[in-house]
Amino acid sequence: MNTTKRKITHAAVGVIQREDGWVLLAERPVGKPWAGYWEFPGGKVEEGETPQQALKRELQEELGIAVASLYPWLTRSFDYEAKYDATGQLDSPAKTVKLHFFIVTKWDGEPRGLENQQLVWQPPENIEVSPMLPANAPIFAALSLPSNYAITNLSELGEDLFFERLKISLDNGLKMLQLREKQLSNQAFQTFAERVIQLAKPYKAKVLINSGNQSASAALNVAGIHFNSTDLMQLQAKPVGMLCGASCHNAEQLAHAAALGIDYVMLSPVKATRSHPDEEPLGWSQFANLISDYALPVYALGGMRPPDLHEAKSHGAHGIAMLRSAWLSE
Numbered sequence: 001m002n003t004t005k006r007k008i009t010h011a012a013v014g015v016i017q018r019e020d021g022w023v024l025l026a027e028r029p030v031g032k033p034w035a036g037y038w039e040f041p042g043g044k045v046e047e048g049e050t051p052q053q054a055l056k057r058e059l060q061e062e063l064g065i066a067v068a069s070l071y072p073w074l075t076r077s078f079d080y081e082a083k084y085d086a087t088g089q090l091d092s093p094a095k096t097v098k099l100h101f102f103i104v105t106k107w108d109g110e111p112r113g114l115e116n117q118q119l120v121w122q123p124p125e126n127i128e129v130s131p132m133l134p135a136n137a138p139i140f141a142a143l144s145l146p147s148n149y150a151i152t153n154l155s156e157l158g159e160d161l162f163f164e165r166l167k168i169s170l171d172n173g174l175k176m177l178q179l180r181e182k183q184l185s186n187q188a189f190q191t192f193a194e195r196v197i198q199l200a201k202p203y204k205a206k207v208l209i210n211s212g213n214q215s216a217s218a219a220l221n222v223a224g225i226h227f228n229s230t231d232l233m234q235l236q237a238k239p240v241g242m243l244c245g246a247s248c249h250n251a252e253q254l255a256h257a258a259a260l261g262i263d264y265v266m267l268s269p270v271k272a273t274r275s276h277p278d279e280e281p282l283g284w285s286q287f288a289n290l291i292s293d294y295a296l297p298v299y300a301l302g303g304m305r306p307p308d309l310h311e312a313k314s315h316g317a318h319g320i321a322m323l324r325s326a327w328l329s330e
């Protein structure tokens, strides 16, 4: 397959998300290529438009809604092979699409299928309509990742306080956390990890383990592994069957993570942090530049506190990751 000669079609795609997390999907109507396939509303970016302008126009045309608030999210390229219909007629030629995803959180008007497309609201972690446009497969996994991600801080809090705060965080809706305790022996880490996993289980919170503690992980029932940047750069392929993330601090590491197709990255340090006082912070504008054309969901890390979530999302982040401030009592 020669993809180098293909022209790239840019499309703006809207993940219209209600407050309960459900997203709006549309079925491509008869008469369009890929009819009967489900997609997010959106369409091609026209000459002279930014993807954001294109999205606003498309959502007005297709659904009759006016976008009131949106965040830039992932950008993914996908190579479509030529598609033929049952009679052997060309339905859609081979092409490369570059999809500019946005998360739309506020809009005016009630979405209606103005192009005879059927509409349905669905929870991202349990989509019941099919078939989906093939480019969209990884999108639902990304949407299923929570906005807030906590990293354990046992060394600073001590065991009693840590477990007290963990219980409070889980009660308050924490859905994903990473065990990162380099100071612990394998045995001590294992005991600690088992206790966290036990506590997190009824809340259905995902527990990941830092690659620095990985030697203790074999016996543990964790959801996945978080690779530090050194281990990321050694990694040749994404481990199968588990959630897999990585820490990145520059474009090279981001590119390697994207090439591996892992599930998410953390990009840091956004702000100055107590845990890494010697590192030069990226600041929001460099953070946004590094991920402006990035395919994976990104957590902003470094000096993040819960109120920073909106600013992080405005700069293209999927969410925020927190170490110290995840465990502060409010």
Ligand SMILES: Nc1nc2c([nH]c(=O)n2[C@@H]2O[C@H](COP(=O)(O)OP(=O)(O)OP(=O)(O)O)[C@@H](O)[C@H]2O)c(=O)[nH]1
Residues within 6 Å of the ligand: 009, 011, 012, 013, 032, 034, 038, 039, 040, 041, 042, 043, 044, 045, 058, 078, 097, 099, 133, 134, 135, 136
């Ligand atoms: N809208 C939309 N397009 C997607 C998604 N995923 C995906 O691969 N695409 C591709 O992105 C391109 C956008 O196409 P579109 O058919 O919506 O374009 P459009 O609304 O401007 O309509 P048109 O057919 O009148 O030109 C198509 O090649 C489509 O296959 C998705 O989730 N939503």
Ligand SMILES: [Mg+2]
Residues within 6 Å of the ligand: 041, 042, 043, 044, 058, 062
């Ligand atoms: Mg469209």
